[in-house]
Amino acid sequence: MPNKPARLFSRLTPSTERTLADVLRTERAGGILLLIGTVAALIWANSAWSDSYEAMKSFTIGPEALHLHLDLAHWAKDGLLAIFFFVVGLELKREIVVGELRRPSTAIVPIVAAIGGMAMPAILYTVVNLQDGGSTAGWAVPTATDIAFAVAVLSVVGKWLPNALRAFLLTLAVVDDLLAIIIIAVFFTDEIDFVMLGASVACIIVFAVLASKRITSPWLLFPLAFAAWAFMHASGIHATIAGVALGMAVPAIKAKGEKHSLAEHWEHLWRPVSAGFAVPVFALFAAGVTLSGEALSSAISDPVAQGVVVGLVIGKPLGIFLATWLVATFTRANLDRGISWPDVLGMAFLAGIGFTVSLLIGDLAFNGEREAEVKMSVLAASVLAAVLGAAMLAWRDRSYRKTYESRSIPVGHDRMGDAHELAREIGGVAEPAPKQDGADTH
Template sequence: MPDKPTRLFSRLTPSTERTLSDILRTERAGGILLLVGTVAALIWANSAWADSYEALKSFQIGPHALHLDLSVEDWAKDGLLAIFFFVVGLELKREIVAGELRRPATAIVPIVAAVGGMAMPAILYTVVNLQDGGSPEGWAVPTATDIAFAVAVLSVVGKWLPNALRAFLLTLAVVDDLLAIIIIAVFFTDHINFLWLAASVVCIAVFGLLAAKRITPWWLMVPLAVAAWAFMHASGIHATIAGVALGMVVPAIRRKGERHALAEHWEHKWRPVSAGFAVPVFALFAAGIAISSEAISTAVSDPVAQGVVIGLVIGKPLGIVLATWLVATFTKANLDRGLNWLDVLGMAFLAGIGFTVSLLIGDLAFSDERVAEVKMAVLAASILAAIIGASMLFWRDRFYRRLYESRSNPVVGHDRMGDAHELARMIGGTVAPRPEKDDAH
C-alpha cells in the first residue's frame, strides 16, 4: 500500500489542543491589556504630563550592592519580561516533549517557517541599511513576533479558521521566541562574568531538581528563581534568559496520579500574570514616545526605521510563506483539505506584528540612539501587518463559516455546498466532502 501523502496543518496532539485553548483564552485578554498599556503610554508621553512619564521611567530603585539599582523602565524590561520568558520556556518544554515539536514530521514546518520568518526580515533590513546613514546593528529588531497582539487579532477575525492553522501561528511564535532568545544571548552580550553565570546555573539546576522531585513550595521556588535571575543579570547576559532556562527545566510529563504535568500546571498559573500584568506594564514604559510631525519625518527618512517596517511587513510574511512552500515542495506534502496558501499568507502577516520582543531588542541594539525612530517603526509596522493580516483572514474566515454551515445543516447545506465549492475554486482552495452520519459521531 502506498504511503498516505503528508498533509500540512492537519492534526494536533492532545497537548497542543490544550495549549491552543489556554493561549487563545488568556492571550486574547492579554492582547487587549497590551493595547491598553500601549495607548496609555502614547497618550501619557504626548500629554502635558510627559515630564512625569519620563521622570517615572528613569526613577532608580533597588540595592546598589547587588548591581540592581535599576530604573523603573529597566525593571519592566529586565524584570517583568523574565516572567514572560519563563512562560515561553514552559511552552517550549511542553511543545518539545508532548506537542507539535515532538514529532519531526510536524516540527519541521513551524521550525523552518520561523527560521525563514526571521532570516528574511534580517536580510531586507541589512540591505536597506547598507546605504549611507544606515545602521546594521538593528538587524534583529524586525525578526520577532508578538504572540499576544497576534492572538488578539486572530481571536477577532479568525473564529472559524481550522485549529491546526491557528496552532501553526502559535507554534511558529514559540520557535520564533526561542530564536529571539538565542539572538539576545549571543549578539547582545558585551561581557560575561563566569562566576555569576555559574551561580545562576546552579540555582537553575537546583530549581529543576526540586521541580522533578515535586518539592515545589512557593517560599523555596520563588527565591531560587529570583536568585537565578539576579545572578544572570550580574553575569552580563540579559536577565530574561534566566526566565527561559527556569521554564525549560520544569518537567512536562505527568507522573502517575497527576492530572496535569507540572509545566502545564505552571504555565496555566503564570500565563495570566505574564499576559495580564508583566507584558502590559512593559508596554506602558516601552511604548511611550513623543510623536510629532518632525519625529515622523525623521523616522520616515531614517534607513533604520525603513528597514524595520520593510522587515516586519514584507520580510516576515515572505520568509514564512517561502519557507513553508519549500517544505511542502521538497517533502511532497500538501496543504490539508480545505486550506489555501492565502490562509498561510494571512497568518504570516500576523506574524509581522512584532511588538514586545522587537521593542526589547531595539532598546538593546541602540540604547538611547535612534530608539524613538525604532519604536515608532515597530508600532507602525505592527499596525500595518495587523490590518493586512486581519483583512485576509477575515475574508477566509467567512469562507470557513459558510463551509461549516453547509456541512452542519443538511437541508441548507445541500443548496450551499455548491456555493462553497465555487468559492473555494475561485480562491484556489478545496472543500472536503460532508461526512456521513456515522462519521459525525
C-alpha cells in the same frame, strides 16, 4: 498501494486542542491589555504630563550592592519580561517533550517557517541599511513575533478558521521566541562574568532538582528563581535568559498520580500573570514616544526605521510563506484538507506584528540611541501587518463560514454533533458540544 502524501497543518490531538483553546483565551485578553498599555503610554508621553512619564521611567529603586539599583524602565525590561520568558520556557519544554515539536513530521514546518521568518527580515533590513546613514546594528529588530497581539487580532477575525492553522501560528511563535532568545544571548552580550554566570547556573540546577522531586514550596523556589535572575543580570547576559532557563527546567511529563504535568500546571498558573500584567506594564514603559511632525519626518527618512518596517511587513510574511512552500515542495506534502495557501499567507502577515520582543531587541541593539525611530517604526509596522493579516484572514473566514452554512445537516440526526464534525471536516471551528458530567474542565 502507494503511500499517501503527508499533509501540512494536520489535525490536532484532543490534548493539543484543549491546550490551544486555553492559550487562545488567555492570550486574547492579554493582547487587549497589551493594547491598552501601549495606547496609555502614547497618550501619556504626548500629553501635558509627559514630564511625569519620563520621571516615572527614570525613578530608581533597588539594592546598589547587588547591582540592582535600576530605574523602573529597566525593572520592566529586565524583570517583568523575565516572567514572560519564564512562560515561554515552560511552553517550549512542553512543546519539545509532549507537544507538536516532539515529532520531526510536525516540527519541521513551524521550525523552517520560523527560520525563514527571521532570516528574510534580517536580510531586507540589512540591505536597506547599507545606504548612507543606515545602521546594521538593528538587524534583529524585525525578526520577532508578538504572539499576544497576533492572537488578539486572530480572535476578532478568525472564528471559522481551522484549528490546525491557529496551532501553526502558536507553534511558529514558540520557535520564533526560542530563536529570539538565542539572538539576545549570543549577539547582545558584550562581556561575561563567569563567576556570576556559574552562580546563576547553580541556582537553576537546584531549582530543576527541586521541581523534579515535586518540592514546590514558594519559600524555596521564589528565592532560588530570584537569585538565578539576579546572578544572570550581574553576569552581563540579559536577565530574561534566566527566565527561559528556569521554565525549561520544569518537568513536562506527568508524575504518578498527577492530573497535569508541573510545566502544564505552572504555565496555566503564570500565563495570566505574564499576559495580563508583566507584558502590558512593560508596554507602558517601552511604548511611550513623542509623536511630532519633526519626529515622524525623521523616522520616515531614517534607514533604520525603513528597514524595520520593510522587515516586519514584507520580510516576515515573505520568509514564512516561502519557507512553508519549500517544505511542501521538497517533502511533497500537501496542505491539510480545508486549508489553502492564502490562509498561510494571512497567518504569515500576522507574524509580522513584532512589538514586545522587537522593542526589547531595539533597546539592546541601539542602547538608547535612535529610540524614537525604532519605537515608531515597530509600532507602525505592527499596525500595518495586523491590518493586512486581519483583512486577508477576514476574507478567508467569510469563505469558511459560507462553506459551513451551505452544508445541510440531515433531519433527525444529532445536529450539534454533526455540525461539529462538519466544521472540522471543512476546516472550520464549531461551538463545542455540551459538556458531559464529570468532564475535564482544565
